[in-house]
Amino acid sequence: MREPGPPMLPLVLEGIGFSAGGRDILSGIDLVLEAGPRTVILGPNGAGKSVLMRICHGLLAPTSGRVLWSHRERPGEPRRQAMVFQRPVLLRRSVLGNLTFALAVVGVPHYEREARAVAALGRVGLAAHARRPARVLSGGEQQRLALARAWMLEPEVLFLDEPTANLDPGAVREIEAIVQSIHASGTKVVMVTHNLGQARRLGDEVVFLDRGRIVERSAIDRFFRTPATAQADAFLKGELPWH
Secondary structure, three states, X not given: OOOOOOOOOOEEEEEEEEEEOOXXXXXXXXXXXXXXXXXXXXXXXXXXXXXXXXXXXXXXOOOEEEEEXXXXXXXXXXXXXXXXXXXXXXXXXXXXXHHHHHHHHOOOOHHHHHHHHHHHHHHOOOHHHOOOEHHHOOHHHHHHHHHHHHHHOOOOEEEEEOOOOOOOHHHHHHHHHHHHHHHHOOOEEEEEOOOHHHHHHHOOEEEEEEOOEEEEEEEHHHXXXXXXXXXXXXXXXXXXXXX
């Protein structure tokens, strides 16, 4: 286990805008993400949900505004945030090799890597597949491997971009159970999903986007029971495209 450093959260977004191809995708985003509650980002198709996630994680730079972490990572310091995508990004290595490589990148000593990787595979039910090529796993197994890799690095915050899209119901249940366990271990979970049932199962609060702006933020039960905006009400009634 790594010694905890200064907390990275809260994450503060101030006046975030993002434009591409002559189109404004995000405008005037002000958002504070605190440690603790699981945050689900919802909104109709084209609302800017995935772009917002990538800006939070640092994969995209905003066109305007600032992204402020409580603690700024120093060069060479292991990152305490991770992101898992709809389509897992896996190396042409074994299941175990994908994990040991990730540990090497963050400076874990060689003699510790395999034991930590094996333990991570056990947590997600993939120990029996350790020597198989990662890219021959099923879609659900590949996503479990991606989650194991992220969880193993002990992130303070985990960003999930539609982690169960196109998976069968059994695989969805397995992924959701792992996400619940990651949250229970103390990691902040921020997730984009088009599955409203999943949002209710895995979320504590909703950030609702429409046309590149945050139009509502509320507790999960309140959002589904009594949405505060006409846009959210239309979305929940299926009157807006929602994936």
